[in-house]
Amino acid sequence: MSQDIKDAVCEALDSGWYILGEMVAQFERKFADFCGVKNAVCVSSGTASIFLSLLALGVEPGDEVIAPSFSFMATASPILHIGAKPIFVDITPRTYTLDPNEVEKKLSKRTKAIIPVHLYGHPADMDSILEIAEKNNLFVLEDACQAHGAKYKGRKVGGIGHVACFSFYPSKNMTVCGDGGIVTTDDEEVAEKIRRLRNHGRRAKYVHETLGYNLRFNEIQAAIGLKQLEKLPSWNENRRKIAHAYNESLNDLVITPIEERWAKHVYHMYVIRTEKRDALQEFLKKHGISTGIHYPIPIHKQPAVSEIVDSNLTLKNTEESAATVLSLPMYPQLTQSEVEYVCEKIALFHEKS
Structure with a gap:
């Protein structure tokens, strides 16, 4: 603090x-x-x-x-x-x-x-x-x-x-x-x-x-x-720079996040998509890289809402996203060398798989 x-x-x-x-x-x-x-x-x-x-x-x-x-x-x-x-x-698969x-x-x-x-x-x-x-x-x-x-x-x-x-x-x-x-x-x-x-x-x-x-x-x-509100604009700019660095290295390897022309993204999370999500997550964990899945189970599939949701409800983009998204490290203090390390390991995973 x-x-x-x-x-x-x-x-x-x-x-x-x-x-x-x-x-x-x-x-x-x-x-x-x-x-x-x-x-x-x-x-x-x-x-x-x-x-x-x-x-x-x-x-x-x-x-x-x-x-x-x-x-x-x-x-x-x-x-x-x-x-x-x-x-x-359902959601749009882009945003x-x-x-x-x-x-x-x-x-x-x-x-x-x-x-x-x-x-x-x-x-x-x-x-x-x-x-x-x-x-x-x-x-x-x-x-x-x-x-x-x-x-x-x-x-x-x-x-x-x-x-x-x-x-x-x-x-x-x-x-x-x-x-x-x-x-x-x-x-x-x-x-x-x-x-x-x-x-x-x-x-x-x-x-x-x-x-x-x-x-x-x-x-x-x-x-x-x-005090946090005073720092928020600079923190958000750092997040955007980190996201740009990720994009430059990962665009050809995974589906990277987009920013619509009308939007300013503040990257609370930097989320990629890959069909090999679970294997990649395990690979990164072995190399000391913590990742997350936001969110692996859509709300309409949660047990807590099973009685009020039509069991036949299908939300294609939602369900595909839940099966493929992976959140990479993202916080304002993340260094360039740390970003490069994450990207190198993702590239290595794709070379081996």
Whole structure:
């Protein structure tokens, strides 16, 4: 932990106010400015940000919410906790984000909202999704939990849909050294609903207008978040440089990630695709290279949703991606020599296989 972050944590501790104090308010203002919106509301996790946003938008039991199956479970679990039904839609194989053409096929009279996930740090095709939403009177909730600072047609994600949700889990492009999340929106009413819902439904001290939850953010998290937010742009640029270096060496060996002309990718993860995924992962492990699979089981195949998903549902691109994706090392401090080592071992694997 850098000294400036340690100093900020000490300042928060010395203040004597640990929950929803001035540092939280300051972090909310800074993050709202960063995303180009009027409001940001800190909550306890990225999952909580999605859950409270859906409630604030009026999603109720029996409603349907369109979402990708190729994502972390937290994209869908808040929908289920509310009693609504996730309607899983396939992705585009280029960006791993919602395919707008497939979204239109899944609309019904019960559809209430669409959740595009900016997976791995690449934005979804927001104009197409917003057009569908406007035509059908639907809300758009951006799942930006992996895309802090990513841009769509020059606009930062987090300021494009009706609301957007971010996570500060330790592996994200910025963190608060633990769980944490934030909701961004221009809608004052939605923001105020989330503020109350995160804090026991409270409007004023001991005045509770609705049943709420304990999903608050603390001052130490905010102190860390303020310092991390300052560093985020340079960290993202480092990630982009690392991705470019990977691309130059790996383009002829595996399927490398693309960046659409309208997008600015922030590479929360650098994800390749290969039919020999499992063998390559084992080979790299033997050479001291840690990799990951994000995600090996699509949400619609998870046991937790088996009772609400049609067993015959097939999402071709989702299932092919789950079988072939591999996440290579990616973090801002990764050195050129480390990138070269990873690429050399992948080349060696292909020579031998």
